[in-house]
Amino acid sequence: MKNKIDLLLKKNQRGEKITMLTAYDFPFASVIDSCGIDIILVGDSLANVVLGLKSTKEVGMAEMLHHTKAVRRAVKNAMLLGDMPFNSYQRHSEDAVKNAKRFIVEAGCDAVKLEWFDDCLAVTRNIVKAGIPVMGHVGLTPQTADKLGGYKVQGKDAVSARRIIEQAQALEKAGCFSIVLECVPDQLAAEITKKLKIPTIGIGAGPHCDGQVLVTYDLLGMFSTFHPKFAKQYVDLSALMKKGVEQFRKEVESGKFPDKAHSFTMPKEEWRKVK
Numbered sequence: 001m002k003n004k005i006d007l008l009l010k011k012n013q014r015g016e017k018i019t020m021l022t023a024y025d026f027p028f029a030s031v032i033d034s035c036g037i038d039i040i041l042v043g044d045s046l047a048n049v050v051l052g053l054k055s056t057k058e059v060g061m062a063e064m065l066h067h068t069k070a071v072r073r074a075v076k077n078a079m080l081l082g083d084m085p086f087n088s089y090q091r092h093s094e095d096a097v098k099n100a101k102r103f104i105v106e107a108g109c110d111a112v113k114l115e116w117f118d119d120c121l122a123v124t125r126n127i128v129k130a131g132i133p134v135m136g137h138v139g140l141t142p143q144t145a146d147k148l149g150g151y152k153v154q155g156k157d158a159v160s161a162r163r164i165i166e167q168a169q170a171l172e173k174a175g176c177f178s179i180v181l182e183c184v185p186d187q188l189a190a191e192i193t194k195k196l197k198i199p200t201i202g203i204g205a206g207p208h209c210d211g212q213v214l215v216t217y218d219l220l221g222m223f224s225t226f227h228p229k230f231a232k233q234y235v236d237l238s239a240l241m242k243k244g245v246e247q248f249r250k251e252v253e254s255g256k257f258p259d260k261a262h263s264f265t266m267p268k269e270e271w272r273k274v275k
Contacts, residue, residue: 004079005079008039009199011038012199017212018039018199019211020039020211021037022043022213022216022217024042026074029071032078033074033076039211039213041083042067042080042109044084044143047059048225048226051063057086059086060087061085061088063085072109081112081135082103082104082112093122096126097126100127110133111135112127112134113136114135114136117141121171125175128174128175128176134174135180135201136178136179136180137179137180138167138182139155139182139184151183153183156185164192165188165195168200169196172198178200179192179196179200181193181201183205185206190206204230220237222237224238
């Protein structure tokens with residue numbers, strides 16, 4: 001666990017960009033890990049892109065641990081990061097350390113991530129004190145987006161920008177090894193990155209962060225409900241999947257599939273005995 005943190009920090013010190021993507025199951029995690037991605041996050045975005053829920057607040061520890069265990073079985077090289085769901089540390093902050101330990105002990109994570117909220121610093125310090133590495137998260141925090149005016153860019157005026165800078169600095173002081181900056185102006189992200197000694201990971205925060213993260217389903221074009229401006233689609237996997245499924249349907253309906261190449265046979269003498 002500590003070794004992976006050290007490797008990440010050394011990479012940042014060399015000026016190399018850090019890469020981070022989400023995964024929620026074994027096959028996707030296997031592919032992502034084989035591509036040399038530095039951090040694989042089992043994100044609470046699981047709620048939206050996999051479970052079809054409207055809010056990340058609707059996913060709990062049971063679902064997160066279930067999917068994280070599957071990802072753990074696939075990940076051999078990347079740092080595995082568990083995203084602490086809303087009800088695991090915000091509703092009852094006294095349970096935060098216990099739930100963070102579950103991500104490490106039960107699901108095999110190397111670290112956990114938590115979003116900024118009113119008691120964030122105390123919770124972060126307690127988890128770090130328990131020997132568990134923590135990645136912070138400021139700017140747009142989806143679990144408390146209702147308090148921020150919805151899903152929109154944060155820190156666009158001087159007062160809110162200074163507040164986000166202060167939050168990031170406080171999280172560094174509380175012991176975070178890295179911080180996610182979500183949906184903030186690129187100037188603000190650059191200033192925070194300059195002020196902090198720990199790496200910043202951007203998502204909708206411009207090019208000046210120390211690393212970048214995306215939801216893999218956005219990258220692959222597999223989630224059509226919402227298209228964030230910052231999410232670049234690199235391939236349209238949804239279209240390829242649809243093409244394959246439609247071809248399967250047509251071949252079954254026409255009798256083309258399965259053919260002899262995709263069927264099994266018995267020796268003729270054995271079949272005679274059956275008849």
